[in-house]
Amino acid sequence: MYAEVIVDVAAYPIDRPFDYSVPESYQALIESGCRVKVPFGNRQVLGFVTAIKEETDVPIDKQKPIAELLDIEPVLTQEMLALTKWMKRHTLCYEIDALQVILPSALRAKYEKVLRIADEDFDFPPEIRALFHQKQSVELKVDESKELLLIIKKLVKEDKLILETSVKQKTAVKKVRMVRIESDKNKLTAIYESISKQAKKQKDVLEWMIDRAGTRVLSTELLKLLDTSNAILQEVIKKGAATIEMEEVYRDPYADRTINPSSKLALTNEQQSALNEVLHSYEAHEAKTFLLHGITGSGKTEVYLQAIERALMDQKEAIVLVPEISLTPQMTNRFKERFGSLVAVLHSGLSTGEKYDEWRKIKRGEVKVVVGARSAVFAPFQNIGLIILDEEHESTYKQDDTPRYHARDIGIWRSEYHQCPVILGSATPSLESFARAKKGNYTLLTLSKRPKEQALPEVTVIDMREQLKNGNRSMFSLELAEAIRLRLDKQEQIVLFLNRRGHSSFVLCRDCGTVVECPNCDISMTYHRHQERIKCHYCGEESQVPNTCPECNSEHIRFFGTGTQKVEEEIAKYFPTARVLRMDVDTTRKKGAHEQILKQFGDGKADILLGTQMIAKGLDFPNITLVGVLSADTTLHLADFRAAEKTFQLLTQVSGRAGRHDKEGKVIVQTYTPEHYAIQFAQNHDFVPFYNQEMMNRKQFAYPPFTYVVLIQFTHEDVLMTAEYAHKAANWLRGNLSSGADIIGPSASSISRLQNRYRYQCLIKYKKEPELPEILQQLTRMYRTDWMKKGILMSIDLNPSSIM
Ligand code: ADP
Ligand code: ZN
Ligand code: ZN
Secondary structure, eight states: OEEEEEESOOOGGGOSOEEEEOOGGGTTTOOTTOEEEEEETTEEEEEEEEEEESOOSSOGGGOOBOOEEOOSSOSSOHHHHHHHHHHHHHHOOOHHHHHHHTSOGGGSOOEEEEEEESOTTSOOOHHHHHHHTTOSEEEEOTTSOHHHHHHHHHHHHTTSEEEEEEEOOOOOOEEEEEEEEOSOHHHHHHHHHHSOTTOHHHHHHHHHHHTTTTOEEEHHHHHHHHTOOHHHHHHHHHTTSEEEEEEEEOOOTTTTOOOOOOOOOOOOHHHHHHHHHHHHHHHTTOOOEEEEEEOTTSOHHHHHHHHHHHHHHTTOEEEEEOSOGGGOHHHHHHHHHHHGGGEEEEOTTSOHHHHHHHHHHHHTTSOSEEEESGGGGGOOOSSEEEEEEETTTOGGGBOSSSSOOBHHHHHHHHHHHHTOOEEEEESSOOHHHHHHHHHTSSEEEEEOSOTTOOOOOEEEEEEHHHHHHTTOOSSSOHHHHHHHHHHHHHTOEEEEEOOOOTTOOOEEETTTOOBOBOTTTSSBOEEETTTTEEEOTTTOOEEEOOSSOTTTOOSOEEEOOOOHHHHHHHHHHHOTTOOEEEESTTTTOSTTHHHHHHHHHHTTOOSEEEESGGGSSSOOOTTEEEEEESOTHHHHTOSSTTHHHHHHHHHHHHHTTSSOSSSOOEEEEEESOTTOHHHHHHHTTOHHHHHHHHHHHHHHTTOTTSSEEEEEEEEESSHHHHHHHHHHHHHHHHHHSOTTOEEEEEEEEEEEEETTEEEEEEEEEESOOTTHHHHHHHHHHHHHHTGGGGTOEEEEEESOSOOO
C-alpha cells in the first residue's frame, strides 16, 4: 500500500505529491486527509496524505516508508482536499500553503530539535546523562548552557548522539485533573482508620471523601474547598482513597459573558420576501448566490438569523463570515443570543488553543453555526445548508499574503460542493458584486427601509476651502466645533473619524481642493518625501512637487495626512474638558483592546471616540448623536482605482453609526472636494446613483468590473535588480499574452521601499485571456527555478483588493 503525500516544503520542484510506502501497522488506519511524518532528504517533515493506492512508479530501492501516522481520524475532508487543488490553480500558491491555511494553526507543522542516543554502550558524561534522564530522546532547547551545547556538538560529531529535526506533535487538547473518589464506603472508612492521628489533614480529606464516595471532583476545586495541599491529596491517593483521571475540556472564550437569549422578530415585508427567496433555493438544494443589498440598520442580520434557523431544523450547518470579528462583538453576540451553544466563534483574537477547541467542536458536529473572520470559511462542516458573508465589500475578505484567496470565492465554491445558497450582504456592495447581480449572475435582494422606518441621519458636508478662506486653520470646521460643544453640554457621545490609510499621501491645494493627478491614469500621484517628487505608481509618470497649485496658483499646496495623535492634541486644546478614547493601531495592539475600548465607550466613560477605519463598523450605541469625519479626502485620493468606491463605502458606514436608536443623529463630513460624486451620493445615502456614475468611470478607463486585473509585484534590496526583473517579467508577458491584454508598467510601487527592499510592480488588465492561468504558472516556474535564487521576491495577486 502506498500513500501520496504533499510534504511541508514550499519549493517549486516539490510542489507535487510524493509516494511513500505504508508500513503494515498503519495500513488499517491510514486514510487520505491524515497528517503523517515522513523522511524527506535528510530530515523528517510533516505531510498530508492526499490519496491511498496499491501501486507506485517509484522503484523498490528508492521507496521510503511513512515514519509516523499523526492522525487516526483524518483532519482534512475530501472536500478540503479538492478545495486545495482548486486554490493552487486559482491563487497560484503551493499546495502545501493551501493545506496549511485551511487548518487551525495548532495542526500546522512545528519543528523541534531532537537529540537521540546513538551509542548505547558509550559512557556519557554526567551532564548528558542528567539531560536524558533515562529517556531515549529529548528535545534540545536553544537556551541550554553554552558549555552543554558544546559537549553535545562534540558527541554528535563523534556519532555518539544524533541530532535531528523532527515534527513537533504538541497535544493542543486541554485536559483537567479530576479526582475520582473510591465508591466503596467501607474501604474509605478503613483507610481513614489506618491514618495516624498526627496526620490530621489527611484524615480531614478522607472524612470529606467518605460522604462523597463514588463521585468525581475537579482537583483544583477539592484543594480549594478543603484548603489543603496537593502533597496531602497525593498521600491519600496513594492509600487508595481516590484515583486521578485526565478529562478533555474546551477552552471557552465566552465563559465569563452572560448572553440573554433572543427570539425571532416578526419580519417586515421586505425582509420576508428576501428570506422567502433564500429559503426557496435552500429547499431546492440550489447553489445560488444572493446579494442582499440593505441600507444600514435595515435588518439584514435578522434575515440571516431566520435563514439559519431553517437550516438548523434539518440538522444542517451554517457559516457566517464577518470582516473583523474583534471589532464587531455586538454582531457575534446576536448569533449567540439566538442559537446559544450551537455557535462557535473563530477569530484572530483567540489563542491557538482556543481556536483549536472551536475547530474540534465544528469538526465533531457539536456546533452548527460558526461566526468568524475570513478563515472561518474553511470551517470543517460536512453538511452545510447556508453560507453568509456580511459586509461583503470589505477588503479584509481577501488575504493579502499567499495563498491570496478571497473568502467570497471560497464560499461560492463550497456552496456548489454542498448545493446550498450563499448570501452576500452589504449596505454598500462592491461594484463587482452589484454588477454581477445586475447581470443576473447573483440574485439581488433589496431592503430599502429600516424596520421601524427610522430616518437615516442627516449628513452635512463642510467645504474646508471656505474655512481656510475665513481664517480657520484648525482641523475642526466651525460647524463641527459647534456641534461637538453642543454634544458635550448635553452629555451625548461623539465619534470622530480620521480617514487615514497606510503610508499613502498625496499633494493637495488647500485653497481650491485640487489634487495632483496623473495625466494618463486618472489616479492621484503619490508623494515621495525623500526625493521630494510625485509619482504615478501605476504607469511610472513622475515630476517635481509643484510650488504652486496648477489650477489656482495658490501656494497653499502641500502633501496631506494627519495622525490620530495630532488630532488628540487638538481636541485637548479646543475642548479641554472632553474625555477622549483613541482607537487606532497603536492603542489596539494588545489582545482584547478593541473590545475594551468599545466597552468603555459604551459604558459612557468617554465623550469622544476618536479613531481610524476600525471604528467605521459595527458600533451600535444609543448615545452617539454626532459623527464627524475629519477628512473625507484621504481615501478619495488614494492611488487606486477603487478610491471613490472606498470613500463612498466608508462614509456610508460611519454615517450609519449615528442615531441608530431613539435620539436623532447628525453627521458632519469635512472635505476639500465637496463636489466629488462619492461625497455627494454618500451625503444622500444613494448607492444606486453612485454605482451608475462609478461604473461609467470604470468603463472609460477600462478598470474592473469591465476588466480583470492581475498585480505582479517584485522586491529586492537592490533597486536595479528589482527594476530589471520587473522589466523581464513585463516583456515576457507581452510576448506571451494575447494582444487583448494590456500590460501596464513596470513602475515603482506607491510604497516604493519597504523594510529595505525596493518595490516594483506591473499590472495585467484583460477581458478574456483563457490561457492566463497557464501563462502565470509558467512565469511562476521561471521565478521559482531561477529568479528566486537571485534574491528576487515576486508575488502575483489575481483580482487584488488594492493596487498600491
Ligand atoms: P443591518 O444588519 O441591516 O445593519 P440589523 O440587523 O442590525 O441591521 O438591524 C437593525 C436593528 O433593527 C436591530 O436593532 C434589530 O434588532 C432591529 N430589527 C431588525 N429586524 C427587525 C424587525 N423585523 N422588527 C423590529 N426590529 C427589527
Ligand atoms: Zn489650487
Ligand atoms: Zn499614470
